[in-house]
Amino acid sequence: MEKLLQLYDQTKVLASSKSIARCTISCISVLLTQFALVLVPLFFSSSPLFIQLTLSALILLIVLGSGGWCRRVLGFRASAPAFVFFTVLFVWGVYVAIVRKAISSVMDVVFNGEMIMLIIGLCRIMLKDPGFVAHESFCSDELDENLGFGVQTHNESCRLQMRVRYCKSCKTYIQGFDHHCAAFGNCIGQKNYVFFIVLLVGFITTEISYVVCSSQYASKFQVLKEIRMETGSNLVMAGSTLLFCVLQVLWQGLFLIWHVYCICFNIRTEEWVNWKKYPEFQLNASSLPGENSHEMRFKNPYNKGILRNVKEFLTLK
Template sequence: MLAWSKSIGRCTVSFISVLLTQLALFLVPLFFSASPILIQLTLSALVLVVVLGFGGWCKRLLGFNASAPAFVFCSIFFIWGVHIAIVRQAISPVMDVLFNVEMIMLIIGLFRIMLKDPGFVVSESFSLGKLNDNSVLGVQTHNESSLLQMRARYCKSCQTYVQGFDHHCPAFGNCIGQKNYVLFMVLLVGFITAEISYIVCSSQFTSKFRVLEENRVESGSILVMARSTLLFCVLQVLWQGPFLIWHVYCICFNIRTEEWVNWKNYPAFQLNASSLSGENYQETSFKNPHNKGILQNVKEFLTLK
């Protein structure tokens, strides 16, 4: 019962955070409607940084905890609600159906990746209780060598080893590893596709109904809401796009984010070369022992289980 109360409380905090964030973004096109889109985007980014930073400080000060997955869900439903209540009036039925299908698929994908096992190493033979995130360094036992062969890395958030560990995703509330990496990539593409679809739909709406802003106050508020959510989706695409490109690179060269960031902690990724000046030290550089060529790497990714 206590766990349920905490979960409801965290979800409530996330819901309030989404409303405050969208309200703050609403002020940008409201007061800067005549400014160029780049100015509005810059101001929106600054607003997001300030609101999220201040909100995080307030939550820590008051002892409130928020749920990142709940924040993602609430953001999706907020954008979807604006689309249904406002934006769909000015777009074609085909675009309306397409966007609704994309949102439904996003929600299904989110539930799946939150519940799916990313590849937790649970075999008792590994004696995970005796291992920690630094146990793979230095002298390796038989169990630790087996973990390295599985490309299992320690997740501090989940406090366990994950096979093919890439990173822990707070937004999805789960690790990204061997068993859900493909789903993660599909979901990331889905987010970008849905956001681009909404940008197109809301752009059509603001262009078609801009004349109403001069005639009625409520129409002006509706246009501002469509504009502020458009800015929100553009900002999402601007950071998710490079994030997607990075993971495509990782797939093509068969490397995980955690391995790339912490390669100096793993001897298999270190290439030692003696100094040419004759001094008694070795220069360590990066090497990727898992790179089998782009085609083979992509094939291996598509066959992950």
């Protein structure tokens, strides 16, 4: 019994050590990423915004590629949720240390409030149940990763369970599964889909607020850049984080538009990508009149019209 307890304690210590190591690697990765972005406003400050954004995107891709290489070759593995968390803290730290001095009191309260809510939201979505489903609750006795559940039944409750999908990352079944979000370390499903959209909007809003604040700082202290070296370095740091936030707004905005589309037509990302795996999305139609050959077409049995779809989304729980 004592040996089992010792083994259990050793396992817990090993797991804790791995978590600490991954968080440390994530923190180092954030610092490397952000300081690599400093090169753009440092050497290309006079270039157009589009050029600076393009260079910043290339730097981010190079850093991410290097991270993947380190993971495969050296075995260093970071934590994506920790990376997101430390990135938020880094941007907030730049705001408090540099940008804040040029911002009005009202805007300062608003931005700090947004950051606090963002961190609370991050912690909640990492821990929130996305809709885990026990095997015993399925209407069908057949458990197949590639098929929906209860396909042959016409019962309404079982029809809802048709949207139970398998997540390969979590190795479990999720009600209303949309996708596995590596950035949050959790699946997005029926029970946290609304919260996910709210948090995504929160990210975009906070990043836009930071872009506005850092732009105000740059316009206020640009004339002092040549006079004080300290002001010049601060401008470079504010500029690099501004470029980072603009890039985040661009891809997150597109991501939000995609999810708004999915909500309006009552379909999940995983269902759209892999609809050929699920019989309820398949419609067999003759390719030409008089021919026996058939082609598989897409149909959405869950689409009830935009208004009803949005109402159903808002009542998810």
